[in-house]
Amino acid sequence: MHPETGLGLESMLPPGRMVTSDEGDGDVQPLWLSDGPATAELWTRMHAEHVRSGLWPLLLDSLDPSDSEFRPWGSGEVFPEQMSSPASHDPADLLAQWWTTYTAVDEDDDMLDTHRRLAVTAPFGQTWPGLASSRETTTNPDQLAAEFAQAFLADRPQTRLGLVAAASGAEALTAAGWAGPCNYDNDTAKFSAVVRDWEHRFGARVVAVGFSTLHLSVASPPVDEHEALLVAAEHFAFCPDNIWQGSRPSCWRSTTSRPSTGSTCGPISSGFLRGYPRLQAGEESDSCVNPLGLWRSSKRPAPRRSWLGGRVRSRSDSGNRTRCVVGACCRSR
Template identity: 55%
Template sequence: MISEPPLPDDLRALFAGGVDVGRTLSVPLPPGRSVAAADDAGGRPGFWLSDGPAPAGLWARLRAEHDRSGLWPLLLDALDDEDADYRPWGNGEVTPGRMSSPAGHDPARLLERWWGEHVEDALDDTATPAERDAVTAPYGSRWPGLAPGRPVSADAGRIADGLAEEILAGHPSVRLGLVAVGRAADAVTVVGWQGPTNYTDDTAELSAVLRSWEERFGARVVAVGFATLLLSVAAPPTTRDEALAVAAEHFALCPDNIWQDDEPHTLARYAERLVGDHSWTFWWD
């Protein structure tokens, strides 16, 4: 019986002491290096980063080995592809040490709190109550609660694989990242990503919501940019009403998805594109 090769030292360094024992990875990796946070040079590296663009097909092979390797793959995009530092990834412009644990946050309470905060800011002070309510119609200022989950009949992993290949085909300069994490939702916290910093400086709160979406919609984290996040979704909403409920959660998590949208800036318009869509994109200004 041929045993699988153990993790190389630069990948073993991503795990806390002893957690890497028995981990294996049979997929050859391109040249790369482990990256530590710039403000914590003596700490454990937060992730591994390829030196060049991610090869086609590699993301899916690594995703398939996640259970054995303990490493979740990410497609990592930079603020500026021409930047030699490949911010925030290449220069370690991340802060994993200041993040809490996703398990310590209730996603329902987080979304309800954020919803209330964003509804207050939905329009400028000259807007009438009717204009404010129109932004988040049919809910107005009332938080509708969590959207019901849908049966995940599709293979969530293969849906994620397909999205990864679409990203690489359209943006072949993205690099490959590997994160030592038990589930995809926690990857952004473990690497110390600061993309939503204008709305929360603790990315563990974001991961708590992503965990809930993993369970309710088969969502997986596939790609992360400087302030962008792209998820695959195995069980997206299939009706307008389902999509509206999901759109409310998106607004609570990332109001810029609606505020920065083409006119009109309404939840109803945004919800239209969620029906049957197997990818969710977020951007924080």
């Protein structure tokens, strides 16, 4: 895949190069990476060109903004040959299996007693509640994604553009060989399968990816407490460390009980819960708020298995527009 040749993109793209994967014989090049920072206009143009080019644009963030290697992308720490196909996995089955695993009580190796452990996932406890229903929306998911791209770049101006040959953003995660969830599973295709389902059910779009963080826009978040709890359950199953590694586990009801017109974004897809965060838009907190672990505590050192993203301020309006940030299941440095 050389986007500069054969696709008529030469005049649109800034200087860049193909990234060679660390694995194999050095002949796998899963993505194109710009040499310098991206712009919102560039991402939007490449997103509009996707239908013709087959290349999905990703805003790529690095582990350390001062690192000249721009890990993991510039350093080739991507492993597409290790991945299966997202089509090989059923997202409902995956979430149910993960839920069963992560709600299991191990009294011999648990910081919490059984009662407090089950309170973390109340009102469901260890019972998987099933998937949240899809919702129709009048918000254009692609327009919202472009708006989020602009907001993301305002927060992270060092972000570069990546182009991946993929049918969707969810599939681009696997095709690029992103290893963000490797502390839980080396097969990113499983996580892509779930994200692809979110694309269909909630109008989610993959906009940006970091060393271990995944950033989505969401056009159709839940609008009542029941839907919000179901989405919270999906996100706990997808990435439980967003809750486990907060400063104080508490019951889910405390966050979903009071509607609000604000939207708060944090390490786990709080954008999916528009109207249900405890914090108002733009506020920050030094404590974890469940069910979604909206803010990781800045006072507690993260253990080795931790999501490595930072806290993100919300930008939202009173309409059905929101964005979310998903902690990518705990990749180590």
